[in-house]
Amino acid sequence: MKLAQGERVGHWTLQRQIGKGGNGFVWLANDPEGRMAAIKFLNSDHFGKQRETRFRDEIKFLTNETKRPGVLPLIECYVPDISTQEDGPWLATPVAKCFTELELAGVEKLTELVRHIEAVGQTLAKLHAENKWHRDLKPENLFILDGTTPVIGDFGLVDFPGKDANTRDSETLGSRNYTAPELEGDAADAPAGKADVYSLAKTFWVLASGKRYPPPGTLRMDTPELRFSKQCPHPRAGYFDRLLEDGTAYAPSDRPTMQCFAEELSAWLKPQPIGIGRTDLGALARENESIFEVENKTERDRKERIQSAEEILRSFDPVLSKIAMDLSAFVKREIHVEKGAYDLPGKFHFVELFRSVRLVSRSANQVKVTVTANHRFTVSLHSFVQVEALDNDTIRVLVGHLVQPRANGNLLIVWKPWTKEAIRPRSSAQLENESKALGIELLENLGPASREFVEKIRKLQSDPA
Numbered sequence: 001m002k003l004a005q006g007e008r009v010g011h012w013t014l015q016r017q018i019g020k021g022g023n024g025f026v027w028l029a030n031d032p033e034g035r036m037a038a039i040k041f042l043n044s045d046h047f048g049k050q051r052e053t054r055f056r057d058e059i060k061f062l063t064n065e066t067k068r069p070g071v072l073p074l075i076e077c078y079v080p081d082i083s084t085q086e087d088g089p090w091l092a093t094p095v096a097k098c099f100t101e102l103e104l105a106g107v108e109k110l111t112e113l114v115r116h117i118e119a120v121g122q123t124l125a126k127l128h129a130e131n132k133w134h135r136d137l138k139p140e141n142l143f144i145l146d147g148t149t150p151v152i153g154d155f156g157l158v159d160f161p162g163k164d165a166n167t168r169d170s171e172t173l174g175s176r177n178y179t180a181p182e183l184e185g186d187a188a189d190a191p192a193g194k195a196d197v198y199s200l201a202k203t204f205w206v207l208a209s210g211k212r213y214p215p216p217g218t219l220r221m222d223t224p225e226l227r228f229s230k231q232c233p234h235p236r237a238g239y240f241d242r243l244l245e246d247g248t249a250y251a252p253s254d255r256p257t258m259q260c261f262a263e264e265l266s267a268w269l270k271p272q273p274i275g276i277g278r279t280d281l282g283a284l285a286r287e288n289e290s291i292f293e294v295e296n297k298t299e300r301d302r303k304e305r306i307q308s309a310e311e312i313l314r315s316f317d318p319v320l321s322k323i324a325m326d327l328s329a330f331v332k333r334e335i336h337v338e339k340g341a342y343d344l345p346g347k348f349h350f351v352e353l354f355r356s357v358r359l360v361s362r363s364a365n366q367v368k369v370t371v372t373a374n375h376r377f378t379v380s381l382h383s384f385v386q387v388e389a390l391d392n393d394t395i396r397v398l399v400g401h402l403v404q405p406r407a408n409g410n411l412l413i414v415w416k417p418w419t420k421e422a423i424r425p426r427s428s429a430q431l432e433n434e435s436k437a438l439g440i441e442l443l444e445n446l447g448p449a450s451r452e453f454v455e456k457i458r459k460l461q462s463d464p465a
């Protein structure tokens with residue numbers, strides 16, 4: 001069939017070509033009722049070849065996904081038994097705006113861009129749960145539908161259960177620099193969820209930077225030009241440096257799942273709880289890394305882990321200061337935050353309980369009040385924050401209030417502790433959000449803990465046995 005203005009395709013009339021991809025041409029068309037569509041035609045050079053099988057696979061896939069939110073829906077399609085110059089397959093989708101046409105680069109646009117990528121990530125996570133892999137993510141294949149909804153298009157390389165075995169590939173899939181290394185060369189029939197993570201990470205980087213193409217390989221944080229926050233110096237862009245380094249790791253097993261990737265973006269978007277200040281020495285440290293350069297990667301990693309843990313611990317300073325102030329007023333003497341103070345019972349130590357991960361560092365700060373109940377007993381109230389850096393690259397934050405009675409200086413059992421924890425990858429927005437929430441909860445639980453503290457003193461005063 002001839003692709004030209006005024007030509008008829010089914011009940012559609014072609015108007016003008018609006019796109020060109022690796023497989024063919026996309027034309028804007030209208031029907032007699034004035035409805036518009038984008039019609040994709042396969043280049044006739046590919047008839048009878050593997051690309052035609054893929055095109056048919058795309059149609060087969062979209063036919064089953066028309067109801068799925070987040071996927072550019074199929075309006076209509078046509079598949080002849082045998083394709084000829086006069087009679088080729090086509091598929092029609094609603095006209096949408098391609099991500100390449102949106103102005104999404106720069107600091108001002110970052111929140112909008114994160115919203116779009118997050119939405120795409122959530123859709124992909126659901127597809128991945130059904131063993132459906134896109135394998136060709138890039139800005140050219142993502143769209144905004146109806147001016148608001150981010151959707152995924154171009155399922156020309158999709159792999160899904162029930163796809164024809166003869167379309168297994170022995171050639172490189174996808175587009176250069178967006179494509180995960182495991183899809184290059186002999187692209188295996190392997191679950192490609194992590195390959196989608198790789199490509200979406202590159203897509204995110206390229207859109208935020210405003211560059212034409214992403215750089216090849218892993219987006220390493222220690223190469224300034226590859227760092228997301230260097231391309232898009234938003235105050236909170238530092239979180240994406242690690243996410244994108246991990247997302248583009250060479251080995252699929254070192255990358256997060258699409259679900260985790262999307263969750264990290266949603267955590268970044270969540271409004272921050274108010275009241276607690278934030279210290280991000282991480283960004284400053286990265287800017288000045290040459291001053292603090294360390295010799296080898298293992299040592300650098302270790303230092304970074306400890307530094308991230310220390311940052312989290314410091315972020316609790318305002319909370320502990322507030323607790324110290326409130327307790328000072330309560331017990332009518334001055335109470336200070338004890339930095340690096342450390343006498344938590346062993347049962348609160350993560351690594352001692354689960355030995356599969358090793359401890360890289362552990363530190364704690366606390367506010368402590370001790371009152372003498374009688375000649376034998378003292379009672380202490382500890383309000384503490386403990387942070388552990390673990391060798392599986394996660395950080396554990398434990399906060400709590402403990403009422404600790406002592407007899408002749410020896411610790412008796414801890415009386416009704418209140419503790420809560422978060423375990424998350426370091427330098428993640430989720431960890432920051434959860435830490436802030438823990439800080440708020442710690443403050444909220446000071447009242448009940450103080451009540452316990454007073455009751456215990458009273459009890460020991462009236463019944464010293």
Ligand SMILES: Nc1ncnc2c1ncn2[C@@H]1O[C@H](COP(=O)(O)OP(=O)(O)O)[C@@H](O)[C@H]1O
Pocket residue numbers: 018019020021022023024025026038040072093094095096097098140141153154155156
């Ligand atoms: N529904 C649509 N609305 C607007 N433009 C589209 C639409 N579908 C495709 N295009 C344009 O055509 C290009 C190629 O379409 P695509 O489905 O990606 O085909 P290919 O498999 O050849 O890459 C897209 O990058 C986009 O610019």
Ligand SMILES: [Mg+2]
Pocket residue numbers: 021022140141154
């Ligand atoms: Mg395409």
